[in-house]
Amino acid sequence: MPDHFIDLRSDTVTQPSVKMRAAMAHAEVGDDVYGEDPSVNRLEERAAEIFGKQAALFVPTGTMGNCIAIKLHTRHGEEVVCEARSHVLDWELSMMAWFCGCLARALPGADGILAWNSIEPVLRPKAPHNAPTSLVCLENTHNMAGGTVYPLHVIDEICREAHERGIPVHMDGARIFNASVATGAPVARIARDADSVMFCLSKGLGAPVGSMLLGPHDAIAEGRLYRKRLGGGMRQAGVLAAAGLIALEESPERLHLDHENARFLAARLSEMPGLQIDPATVQTNILIFDISPLGISTQQFSLELKSRGVLANGVGPTLMRLVTHLDVTRAHCERAADVLAEVASRFSLRASAV
Numbered sequence: 245m246p247d248h249f250i251d252l253r254s255d256t257v258t259q260p261s262v263k264m265r266a267a268m269a270h271a272e273v274g275d276d277v278y279g280e281d282p283s284v285n286r287l288e289e290r291a292a293e294i295f296g297k298q299a300a301l302f303v304p305t306g307t308m309g310n311c312i313a314i315k316l317h318t319r320h321g322e323e324v325v326c327e328a329r330s331h332v333l334d335w336e337l338s339m340m341a342w343f344c345g346c347l348a349r350a351l352p353g354a355d356g357i358l359a360w361n362s363i364e365p366v367l368r369p370k371a372p373h374n375a376p377t378s379l380v381c382l383e384n385t386h387n388m389a390g391g392t393v394y395p396l397h398v399i400d401e402i403c404r405e406a407h408e409r410g411i412p413v414h415m416d417g418a419r420i421f422n423a424s425v426a427t428g429a430p431v432a433r434i435a436r437d438a439d440s441v442m443f444c445l446s447k448g449l450g451a452p453v454g455s456m457l458l459g460p461h462d463a464i465a466e467g468r469l470y471r472k473r474l475g476g477g478m479r480q481a482g483v484l485a486a487a488g489l490i491a492l493e494e495s496p497e498r499l500h501l502d503h504e505n506a507r508f509l510a511a512r513l514s515e516m517p518g519l520q521i522d523p524a525t526v527q528t529n530i531l532i533f534d535i536s537p538l539g540i541s542t543q544q545f546s547l548e549l550k551s552r553g554v555l556a557n558g559v560g561p562t563l564m565r566l567v568t569h570l571d572v573t574r575a576h577c578e579r580a581a582d583v584l585a586e587v588a589s590r591f592s593l594r595a596s597a598v
């Protein structure tokens with residue numbers, strides 16, 4: 245996208261920093277399929293250390309990381325409990341079914357957050373008519389619920405109760421560092437009891453490519469084979485890992501700025517005619533708001549914003565999403581808010597005239 249656009253479509257759109265590009269240019273590399281890429285090995289060791297897990301696997305995307313995790317924990321024909329708007333269900337081209345052969349048991353969670361008392365009744369034992377539940381997936385932060393964060397005691401209870409029944413828990417922690425900033429708890433504490441956790445280097449942390457899957461040695465060794473099967477054996481991937489290491493070490497400490505910018509935008513949006521959002525629900529870097537009172541589609545709303553230099557996507561017929569990230573400053577947010585106000589006023593006037 246040309247420079248003059250303020251891009252709030254996702255935190256995936258960030259550009260690698262000058263420091264990342266320099267590290268990529270000078271990265272020590274080897275063939276990672278042979279386990280010989282020193283930069284990838286360093287990134288995997290460092291991620292495992294930060295998360296307090298035995299091992300880590302560098303994967304090209306969060307989608308691949310989640311898919312490998314689900315495959316590791318399940319067998320064909322089994323059930324996976326997940327939230328009804330979760331990324332593993334809605335945004336990963338049904339890899340849970342297509343590759344893992346599993347059925348999603350989708351549960352609506354208030355603000356995207358599941359609780360043990362809603363999970364327990366849908367668990368299915370192995371029985372003549374039942375495919376057993378073999379995994380619980382938690383998404384933290386929850387993207388489509390607006391970047392919401394799991395309280396620690398909720399994760400702890402879900403993991404404890406699931407484990408008592410022999411069911412593992414996978415955490416889709418694509419934005420777990422945002423959850424860490426919001427709760428003040430280290431990522432190792434948040435994911436402490438999860439059997440596997442995936443996080444993305446290429447979202448708020450700002451790396452150009454890559455995600456990590458973490459868990460026990462044996463599972464990650466097997467995960468390496470699934471990564472290869474899925475075409476994710478990336479050879480001299482150290483050029484990517486070098487940027488990932490910088491993202492991992494340096495970016496978490498600036499994420500609070502993205503959260504402050506999201507709260508600023510939410511406060512402004514809540515005062516605009518025809519836009520519905522409760523600013524108190526914005527906990528991290530994602531805002532979701534309803535434009536139904538304007539009487540236009542989210543596609544049209546996006547086009548109106550785009551023609552004024554702001555990029556934002558619809559995530560449903562009446563829901564829009566804004567995501568703050570490291571390439572969006574407070575000044576950008578102020579400009580974007582002015583543009584949103586102009587479009588909202590114009591169409592709410594038109595809606596009230598009809």
Ligand code: TLP
Nearest residue numbers: 254256305306307308331335387416418
């Ligand atoms: N999310 C993307 C889109 O796919 C919707 C975005 O713009 O937010 N888990 C969660 C919670 C995610 O939000 C995403 C990406 C992924 C997994 C997958 O990561 P990638 O895009 O690397 O496959």
